[in-house]
Amino acid sequence: xxxxxxxxxxxxxxxxxxxxxxxxxxxxxxxxxxxxxxxxxxxxxxxxxxxxxxxxxxxxxxxxxxxxxxxxxxxxxxxxxxxxxxxxxxxxxxxxxxxxxxxxxxxxxxxxxxxxxxxxxxxxxxxxxxxxxxxxxxxxxxxxxxxxxxxxxxxxxxxxxxxxxxxxxxxxxxxxxxxxxxxxxxxxxxxxxxxxxxxxxxxxxxxxxxxxxxxxxxxxxxxxxxxxxxxxxxxxxxxxxxxxxxxxxxxxxxxxxxxxxxxxxxxxxxxxxxxxxxxxxxxxxxxxxxxxxxxxxxxxxxxxxxxxxxxxxxxxxxxxxxxxx
Amino acid sequence: xxxxxxxxxxxxxxxxxxxxxxxxxxxxxxxxxxxxxxxxxxxxxxxxxxxxxxxxxxxxxxxxxxxxxxxxxxxxxxxxxxxxxxxxxxxxxxxxxxxxxxxxxxxxxxxxxxxxxxxxxxxxxxxxxxxxxxxxxxxxxxxxxxxxxxxxxxxxxxxxxxxxxxxxxxxxxxxxxxxxxxxxxxxxxxxxxxxxxxxxxxxxxxxxxxxxxxxxxxxxxxxxxxxxxxxxxxxxxxxxxxxxxxxxxxxxxxxxxxxxxxxxxxxxxxxxxxxxxxxxxxxxxxxxxxxxxxxxxxxxxxxxxxxxxxxxxxxxxxxxxxxxxxxxxx
Ligand SMILES: Nc1ncnc2c1ncn2[C@@H]1O[C@H](COP(=O)(O)OP(=O)(O)O)[C@@H](O)[C@H]1O
Ligand SMILES: Nc1ncnc2c1ncn2[C@@H]1O[C@H](COP(=O)(O)OP(=O)(O)O)[C@@H](O)[C@H]1O
Ligand code: SF4
Ligand code: SF4
Ligand SMILES: [Mg+2]
Ligand SMILES: [Mg+2]
Numbered sequence: 170x171x172x173x174x175x176x177x178x179x180x181x182x183x184x185x186x187x188x189x190x191x192x193x194x195x196x197x198x199x200x201x202x203x204x205x206x207x208x209x210x211x212x213x214x215x216x217x218x219x220x221x222x223x224x225x226x227x228x229x230x231x232x233x234x235x236x237x238x239x240x241x242x243x244x245x246x247x248x249x250x251x252x253x254x255x256x257x258x259x260x261x262x263x264x265x266x267x268x269x270x271x272x273x274x275x276x277x278x279x280x281x282x283x284x285x286x287x288x289x290x291x292x293x294x295x296x297x298x299x300x301x302x303x304x305x306x307x308x309x310x311x312x313x314x315x316x317x318x319x320x321x322x323x324x325x326x327x328x329x330x331x332x333x334x335x336x337x338x339x340x341x342x343x344x345x346x347x348x349x350x351x352x353x354x355x356x357x358x359x360x361x362x363x364x365x366x367x368x369x370x371x372x373x374x375x376x377x378x379x380x381x382x383x384x385x386x387x388x389x390x391x392x393x394x395x396x397x398x399x400x401x402x403x404x405x406x407x408x409x410x411x412x413x414x415x416x417x418x419x420x421x422x423x424x425x426x427x428x429x430x431x432x433x434x435x436x437x438x439x440x441x442x443x444x445x446x447x448x449x450x451x452x453x454x455x456x457x458x459x460x461x462x463x464x465x466x467x468x469x470x471x472x473x474x475x476x477x478x479x480x481x482x483x484x485x486x487x488x489x490x491x492x493x494x
Numbered sequence: 495x496x497x498x499x500x501x502x503x504x505x506x507x508x509x510x511x512x513x514x515x516x517x518x519x520x521x522x523x524x525x526x527x528x529x530x531x532x533x534x535x536x537x538x539x540x541x542x543x544x545x546x547x548x549x550x551x552x553x554x555x556x557x558x559x560x561x562x563x564x565x566x567x568x569x570x571x572x573x574x575x576x577x578x579x580x581x582x583x584x585x586x587x588x589x590x591x592x593x594x595x596x597x598x599x600x601x602x603x604x605x606x607x608x609x610x611x612x613x614x615x616x617x618x619x620x621x622x623x624x625x626x627x628x629x630x631x632x633x634x635x636x637x638x639x640x641x642x643x644x645x646x647x648x649x650x651x652x653x654x655x656x657x658x659x660x661x662x663x664x665x666x667x668x669x670x671x672x673x674x675x676x677x678x679x680x681x682x683x684x685x686x687x688x689x690x691x692x693x694x695x696x697x698x699x700x701x702x703x704x705x706x707x708x709x710x711x712x713x714x715x716x717x718x719x720x721x722x723x724x725x726x727x728x729x730x731x732x733x734x735x736x737x738x739x740x741x742x743x744x745x746x747x748x749x750x751x752x753x754x755x756x757x758x759x760x761x762x763x764x765x766x767x768x769x770x771x772x773x774x775x776x777x778x779x780x781x782x783x784x785x786x787x788x789x790x791x792x793x794x795x796x797x798x799x800x801x802x803x804x805x806x807x808x809x810x811x812x813x814x815x816x817x818x819x820x821x822x823x824x
Contacts (some may be wrong), residue, residue: 215681323770353537353708358752358766365761380681387754387762406760424686425756426711430738432757434715438690439683441637442651 176203176239177374178227178342183236184398185219185226194446196222198398198454199236201473204342209368209375211389211406213382213421215443218395220378224344227376228262229253240342258284261335265347268327273320277304277330278311280319284337303333306370307363325356332363336371343368346378361388382425386410391479394418397443397454400473404480414476414487417455453485461486499669499702500526500549504562505572507541507548511557516774518544520726521562523801528669531696531703533713533734536723537749539771542706545723546672548572549704550589551579567669584615588663592675594655597662598647604658605631605643611665630661635691653684660691667699674706689716710750714738719808722746725772725782728801732809742804742816745783781814789815 181201188194197219204210212220225231227238229245238245240259248256264270271280278300285291291299304311307329319327328348335343345364349357365388368375379385385392386406393403394415402415413419420439426432441458444450453471456462465485473483476490507519519541526532534542547553549564551571564571566586571579591597599607608627612618618626624643631639634657647655656676663671673692677685693716696703705717713720713734720737722730722745730743741747751765769786780795781787787794793814801810805821 215683325770353771354710354749354753355537355767356770358754358764359768361754362764362766365763381754382682383754383756383758386756386760387758387764389760410756420683422756424682426682426685426689426709426714427756428710428714428738428750428753429755429757430714430735432715438686440687442653442684 174205177206177241178204178376179237179239180204180223180227181237181239183223183226183238184234185222185231186234188447192447195398195449196446197226197233198449200395200398200400201236202393202400202403204374204376206341206374207372208390209377209388211385211392212376212378212395213380213385213392214395215421216380217397217443217446219398219446220380220395221346223395224262224346224376224378227344228257228260230262258288258338259340260342260344261338261340262344262346263328263331263335263348265350268319268322268324271319271327271330273318276316276318277309277322278315280330281333281337283334288338290338299337300333303336304330306336306367307333308359309333323356325352325360328352328360329363332360332367336367339371340373342374342376344376344378347380349384350379350381357384364388382410382422383427394421397449398446399454400483401455402480402482402484403473404477404482408477408480412489414480414482414489415455415484416459416461416488419488453483497528498525499528499530499567501565502549502563505545505548505564506559506561507544507553508559509557510559511775514775517777518726518774519548520777522721522723522726522728523562524721524728524731526670526702526704528702529696529700530719531705531717533717533720534704534706534723535708535710535713535720535749537708537771539774540723541726542708542723543674544726546589546674546704546706550583550587550672552589584611584663584666584668586668587670587672588666588668590656590659590663590671590673590676592678594652594659595647597659598655600647603644603646604650605645607658608662608665611662615666626665627661630664631658633664633695634658634661635687636661651684653680653688656680656688657691660688660695664695664699668701670702670704671696672704672706675708676705677712678707678709685712692716710738710753722749725777726774727782727812729783729813730811731801732804732806732811736804736806736809740804740806740809740820742811742819743813744787744789744815744817746811747817748786781812789813789817791815 182199184199185197186193186195226233233246281300301311349360377388389406392406392409394401396417402418450457452468453466456466471483471485473481475481503523505522509516536542560572605627609623612623612626628639636642636657677688717734720734721728724745730746748767767786772782784790784794799812799814801812803810
């Protein structure tokens with residue numbers, strides 16, 4: 170890779186297979202990418218393509234069936250016991266359903282302090298001060314709301330509390346899985362702006378997983394597009410959205426609905442639905458829906474290849490190359 | 495007017511709850527013409543679903559008070575008996591909900607579910623109903639309809655199930671199709687397929703469509719007129735173009751500006767709306783948006799603005815301090 174920066178997170182050939190030996194579900198099928206320090210890498214794709222599984226495998230909430238995940242040079246997939254737990258404090262994950270991911274019967278300040286209590290890393294006074302600081306940072310007045318129970322909060326406020334908790338151990342990498350998908354647009358904008366501010370303030374690196382293309386573009390420096398357990402394309406956000414090279418990326422962007430009366434009325438709609446991960450197509454996994462597919466696409470898997478600095482695509486016939494011919 | 499299909503006047507729906515009366519819809523008026531597609535947009539809790547269900551006459555029997563009028567092709571829905579309403583459901587108006595599983599019976603083959611409607615409502619015999627059901631499955635773009643006729647809902651994807659629900663809604667050729675968040679929760683490519691399908695069916699079958707959604711992107715290119723709701727009321731209405739490009743009510747603008755755009759550069763700062771929608775049980779006498787509005791003045795907190803006509807055809811907004819018009823500016 171031509172990027173001179175060293176990656177904070179280095180994912181190589183990561184795979185996760187669910188199901189049984191006879192009926193394996195290939196949810197993540199050998200994906201590789203880097204996340205550089207201080208950047209936000211967006212991960213988009215339609216439901217079932219393996220985004221959450223990727224996030225969980227990095228966290229080892231699900232066990233990878235193959236590949237490596239290096240955080241600051243240490244392979245998370247081989248660590249055990251205390252070393253693993255310690256490494257895990259360096260990464261945190263925030264989930265979609267803000268209400269169910271917080272214990273409704275606990276007080277807000279105890280929820281935020283959970284990671285601190287778990288590591289017994291601070292004294293009582295320090296704990297109090299840290300929690301107050303974190304809650305203030307996410308826009309929740311600790312003196313007014315700190316003693317209330319999580320069930321008394323709206324979705325947006327719960328998501329603020331989740332963010333505060335995730336920051337308690339000062340993680341390096343934050344994995345956000347559909348964290349604003351359940352929120353209304355007005356609240357979603359508040360949370361996205363908050364995330365941008367905290368990212369700068371805490372020097373965070375983000376892996377931002379979502380199915381909403383506009384949301385992902387808004388927060389990401391680079392974006393990776395997944396389809397059926399594979400990465401189709403990775404590139405700088407603006408380039409990838411303006412000049413997608415993979416046919417699937419192009420269809421996905423074409424289907425996105427823009428809140429604009431003059432946005433083009435969608436002509437090219439991707440037909441059909443993704444095949445089952447129980448029985449993925451040979452060669453290129455997108456070939457059953459791709460208008461450009463040839464015999465080569467059925468027999469040979471396209472590998473992720475760099476076609477411009479920092480822009481990689483897994484397609485035998487990248488679109489701009491095709492256009493030039 | 496002869497081509498008017500639906501007339502809604504001062505329609506209000508209030509639930510009696512343990513905490514007191516909850517005015518979910520607080521006096522809504524609008525008209526819908528034949529072959530028109532109207533969008534109803536607003537954040538969750540703004541009363542879109544309750545409004546749609548009230549227009550359909552679908553309300554819980556207890557704890558609800560409905561006032562005002564909703565005339566569908568001359569039939570007054572408000573106060574009508576269940577039996578009278580059953581006469582218009584399916585033939586005059588049909589509804590598609592967000593979650594197709596709420597409308598489908600999970601243990602009954604989908605073909606049977608369509609057959610049943612055709613036989614009970616249209617008095618078709620078994621063979622005719624089956625033939626028509628397969629035709630309907632084909633109409634809504636279900637591949638291999640003859641085989642799928644025998645499938646159970648659980649064997650279909652979310653997008654396919656929504657197509658089945660649409661097929662059932664169309665079984666008795668309704669004049670008005672109400673689609674409440676029909677694509678929410680579906681993937682973008684499937685969403686585009688379903689919205690294109692609704693567009694096609696609307697022209698093919700000469701229906702009117704009410705598209706209810708929290709997503710401005712869904713209505714931007716698929717409706718001719720829009721109603722924007724906030725806290726149970728219409729705060730702005732007009733042609734889709736006027737609402738998007740010449741909105742006068744600050745909430746409409748705030749809603750448009752707070753959503754991220756695919757066309758904007760990454761890291762564009764979003765214009766978030768502070769706070770959140772009001773508790774409907776604690777509404778004040780003023781404008782419901784006042785606590786969040788950057789333009790609020792003293793009067794806004796005291797007195798609620800009524801809908802006021804703007805220049806555009808059918809364009810009206812409810813605001814004491816409207817944004818300047820952009821008409822004639824470009
Ligand atoms: N615990 C599990 N057991 C079996 N299959 C799973 C499990 N979790 C996810 N899957 C399957 O793996 C695939 C990828 O799922 P997921 O990572 O949740 O996708 P996404 O987050 O992109 O929607 C899907 O086909 C899903 O059904
Ligand atoms: N059966 C009911 N009893 C009491 N309150 C209800 C009932 N149905 C809806 N509501 C309330 O009415 C308001 C409007 O809800 P709804 O129409 O579903 O909003 P939207 O569809 O715009 O998200 C909400 O505050 C909701 O909690
Ligand atoms: S490799 Fe072939 S099938 Fe796959 S996206 Fe490229 S052209 Fe289409
Ligand atoms: S009436 Fe006042 S508070 Fe309401 S939208 Fe207009 S300016 Fe804002
Ligand atoms: Mg997911
Ligand atoms: Mg609703």
